[in-house]
Amino acid sequence: MGIDEILTNKQQQVLDSYLHDDWKFLILTGAFRAGKTIMNNYLFIMELKRIARLSIQRKDPHPQYILAGYSSNSIYTNVISAIESYFGITMKTDRHGHYHLLGIDIVPSYTGSIRGVGSIRGMTSYGAYINEASLATHDVFQEILQRCSVEGARIICDTNPDIPTHWLKTDYIDNHDPKARIKSFTFTIDDNTFLSKDYVESIKAATPRGMFYDRGILGQWVTGDGIVYQDFNKDKMVIPRDRVPDGLDYYVGVDWGYEHPNPIILLGDDKDGNTYVLEDYTQKHKFINYWVEIAKNLQTRFGRNLIFYADSARPDNVNEFQSNGLNCINANKNVLPGIECVARKMREGKFYVVDTASSGLLDEIYQYAWDESTGLPLKENDVRHNDRLDAIRYAIYSRNKKGGFIPWN
Template identity: 65%
Template sequence: MALINLLTKKQIKVLQSYLNDDWKYLILNGAVRAGKTVIDNYLFLLELKRIKKLAEIEKEPHPQYILAGYSSNSIYTNVISSIENQFGIVMKTDRHGHYHLFGIDIVPAYTGSVRGIGAIRGMTSYGAYINEASLATHEVFQEIVQRCSVRSARIICDTNPDIPTHWLKTDYIDNHDPKARIKAFSFTIGDNTFLSKDYVEALKAATPRGMFYDRSILGQWVTGDGIVYQDFNKDTMVVDEVPDDLEYYCGVDWGFAKGHENVITVMGDDLDTDISYLIGVYKSTGKYIDYWVDIAQQIQDKRGYGINFWCDSARPEYVSYFQQQDIQARNADKSVMDGIEYCSSRIKLGKFKVLRSCAEPFLDDLYQYVWDPVKGVPKKEHDNVMDSFRYGLYNQHKQLDNEFIPNIYI
């Protein structure tokens, strides 16, 4: 079978560079679902075979290699499971949590925290494969680089884009010093010619415009510009009434002082139309926890006992107190960018609307909730209603997805 039937043109270009060019770092960056990890997994196997030959020449009986990722789960999902499915190679761990293949001791390193340094500190590595490199803590990334000190050691990376001032972009991808020996390839979603046209069109239509589209579809390293939820249209998304039969839930952002208000947002899903409605906003300063228990119980009395209250986990004593009062309080996943991207996609698709009677506090924060152009995340201003709404909408639907829909994205 011809190579063009197995790999895309961009993947073949990467493979040719791997085989023929002189490089120390090979970095694949760009759009989601563009085929970066697929080709990197293949190069990972080629690297292990190359290292095996090199170790035999150097009479090294126990060559080691670093396999790095944000977490144990991301390493397994993005690399190990994919290799097993793609090549039929079963990779199991030993009692130390290391993988073994082709006679190479593969040491996992978790890059999401500086604690990840502990797994590789002091080791000498023949190379590294770093998955989701832009999510790596800079200290751990540098430690991996320093561990790869064996002659001919090389480092393979793949990543989605981040802000243009990210250290991976400025120090590596944009580093054209020949002595650094860095080869970088940028991918767009159009590079993956194996994706169906229907899937690509649907993904483009669902991806919020602005930063998320530029990063996820075009593979660009950009920061946010203007308000976070650019696709919200008050003319079509603020409504005078909502359906009667909704599945209700709430988001809770704890606060007390002015500028850091406590907020409970009440939302409901119309299961027939898949539209989520914001139907209530309770916002105040200077109120103690018993006040908010009363509010939550009033919501339960009106909307139904046992509805989820997705809470800011920064105040575990408040979450616990809610639970003691028979309120279904749950710690929310507070992932800012994942949550915003999900909420933005619902808005873009017209799947989110706001009841006019509670629109004022929502819109007041919405139009002042803007990107920090340096950090690439929303500014910590006018974010109380925005956080509460995000906790509820993102976590309620994340729970439903986990219960009923298998995770098909790698």
């Protein structure tokens, strides 16, 4: 089997750099599904082989290496499980939670929290593989680098793009000081020539315009520009109630409030994946008993299995709903994936709002803009609120993520 059947042209460029360039950091950045993590998994095995030889030269009977990722689940899914499939090997953990391969003690470190430094504090490492590096807490990332103090230690990373002022971009990817010895490669989705043409064309057409396309397809480190939901089309998406089909799968989004609005939004999905915003119950200065009655009324109309996806910031309110027999659960509030999930429905023409529920929601959509400094939507203030949009995002993303829609993997 030739190398062209195993690696794309971009991956071969990375391999050539790995083998022949003088580097301390090798960073693969860019679009999702572009082949970054697969390539780094190969390099991970090659690094373990190199370290095994180096440890013999150093007469070190217990060489250690750091395998870092956002969480234990992401490390297993993105690295361990993939390597087991590719190479037909089994990697089990010992009683300390460490993996072992080729005589190397592989120590997991979880970068999503400062607590991730606990597993590696004090160790001396021959190197590190950092998966999803832009999601890492900066302090944990720095601690990992400090642990890699054996002569010849190297760090490989892969990452999706973030805002252009992110520390990984400014301090590492854009650092061209020869003494830093940093090599980086940017991948676009078109670099993965093993993907089917139909898949690439479909994902390009479905990805929302603006930041999501620039990051997810082109692999660019950009902030948002202008309105968040650029694909919302009032003329096509605001419809009369008689255009809503029967037999929808109903569910509810809830964003708790008092001084600022508290929306309860009824939604429904049809069998083709279209989502309809059906009813909007939004008020200020109402106590929980008021919202319990609204929710009970919805439950009576749409069945006891009706799920309320609620803001987890008020566990007392969630508990009050549950104690009144309402099927209320904490929503998945992940902001960017949630926004992309909603925006993708708009992009695909699968998002509709019943006209009687549209007035306040339209005001929010047209004012929902990106903050250039953070890459997130602008914070609400005394004038601008996005409570309805938050409730809708909680509901739609929680519903769709359960079915496996995780766009940034």
